[in-house]
Amino acid sequence: DAKREGKHQYRLFNDAMRDQLVQRMRIEEDLRSALELEQFELHLQPLVSFTARQVMGYEALIRWRHPQQGLLYPDAFIGVAEQSGLIREIGYRVIREACRLLRDEQALLGDGCMIAVNLSPAQFSDPELLSRIEATVLEHGIGRGRLELEITESVLMRDLDEAIGILNRVQALGIGIAIDDFGTGYSSLAYVKRLPINKLKIDRSFIQTLSWDRSDQMIVEAIIAMAHKLELEVVAEGVEDEDQYHRLEAYRCDIAQGYWMSRPQSLESLVGVPQKIAGMLQGRGAAS
Numbered sequence: 554d555a556k557r558e559g560k561h562q563y564r565l566f567n568d569a570m571r572d573q574l575v576q577r578m579r580i581e582e583d584l585r586s587a588l589e590l591e592q593f594e595l596h597l598q599p600l601v602s603f604t605a606r607q608v609m610g611y612e613a614l615i616r617w618r619h620p621q622q623g624l625l626y627p628d629a630f631i632g633v634a635e636q637s638g639l640i641r642e643i644g645y646r647v648i649r650e651a652c653r654l655l656r657d658e659q660a661l662l663g664d665g666c667m668i669a670v671n672l673s674p675a676q677f678s679d680p681e682l683l684s685r686i687e688a689t690v691l692e693h694g695i696g697r698g699r700l701e702l703e704i705t706e707s708v709l710m711r712d713l714d715e716a717i718g719i720l721n722r723v724q725a726l727g728i729g730i731a732i733d734d735f736g737t738g739y740s741s742l743a744y745v746k747r748l749p750i751n752k753l754k755i756d757r758s759f760i761q762t763l764s765w766d767r768s769d770q771m772i773v774e775a776i777i778a779m780a781h782k783l784e785l786e787v788v789a790e791g792v793e794d795e796d797q798y799h800r801l802e803a804y805r806c807d808i809a810q811g812y813w814m815s816r817p818q819s820l821e822s823l824v825g826v827p828q829k830i831a832g833m834l835q836g837r838g839a840a841s
């Protein structure tokens with residue numbers, strides 16, 4: 554009867570919730586040992602300069618080499634890492650590894666290349682953030698403009714004046730700031746004008762439709778033009794084909810990132826990639 558059914562559903566609901574909780578606790582437990590056993594690695598995705606027609610830097614994207622589940626992508630664990638606070642320690646490892654790469658892997662990356670690292674909200678509100686970044690940058694002798702932090706608009710939603718203060722101090726260390734996934738949050742260009750930042754990264758969703766959606770074409774072109782008036786560089790995320798690349802080039806976009814040039818690569822598979830991309834962009838007709 555209805556009463557029994559209701560009770561049954563209630564129990565199923567509890568079971569589902571319990572399973573979810575157990576699952577989260579298991580991931581959290583695994584994340585702790587992953588830190589200890591150093592199971593995280595960085596994959597690098599090239600950032601390509603439209604004017605220089607070559608790789609000018611990389612975005613560092615975290616991967617988890619899980620002993621049972623294989624290579625895990627951030628969507629599978631960053632949420633739990635955020636909520637448990639473990640993202641802070643993981644984030645410092647990422648920054649440290651990026652600095653080590655900048656110091657030790659110049660030949661592979663290319664001279665003068667930069668690395669951009671993602672920062673999540675829990676990291677941004679960590680009072681130790683600035684001192685730890687400063688110590689790591691000094692220890693590795695990282696020059697101005699070689700390291701960049703990517704933040705999303707959600708990081709700025711809490712206390713804008715406080716955020717501006719932190720960003721100013723980050724920039725004083727010679728570290729650049731990019732707004733990631735631009736266009737998906739609340740920020741208008743009027744608000745961006747108040748922020749001490751260097752780059753806007755236009756979200757992939759605007760690039761995906763660029764070949765056929767007239768309004769996205771106008772939006773992207775306008776974002777680029779206005780960003781330039783504010784003296785910001787513009788990165789287009791998720792460039793997947795040649796048509797998108799050439800449209801962005803015509804709009805005077807500064808930097809392209811996407812599968813068309815290269816997927817994120819492990820350090821070993823990055824060998825020869827900058828050369829291949831330069832060849833593809835300099836030669837007649839692009840390779841696939």
Ligand code: C2E
Binds near residue numbers: 631
């Ligand atoms: P994001 O910062 O916006 O990074 C770009 C994402 O788009 C990456 O996914 C990248 O692999 C993917 N992507 C790049 N080009 C293309 C393309 O042409 N087509 C398509 N479909 N996708 C493309 P990934 O590596 O799975 O990372 C997802 C998100 O996880 C990142 O988004 C970032 O928010 C977060 N994340 C990654 N690494 C870290 C990290 O070290 N720390 C923190 N806090 N978050 C990270």
Ligand code: MG
Binds near residue numbers: 612671703733
């Ligand atoms: Mg990013």
Ligand code: MG
Binds near residue numbers: 734790
């Ligand atoms: Mg992004």
Ligand code: MG
Binds near residue numbers: 757790
């Ligand atoms: Mg994104």
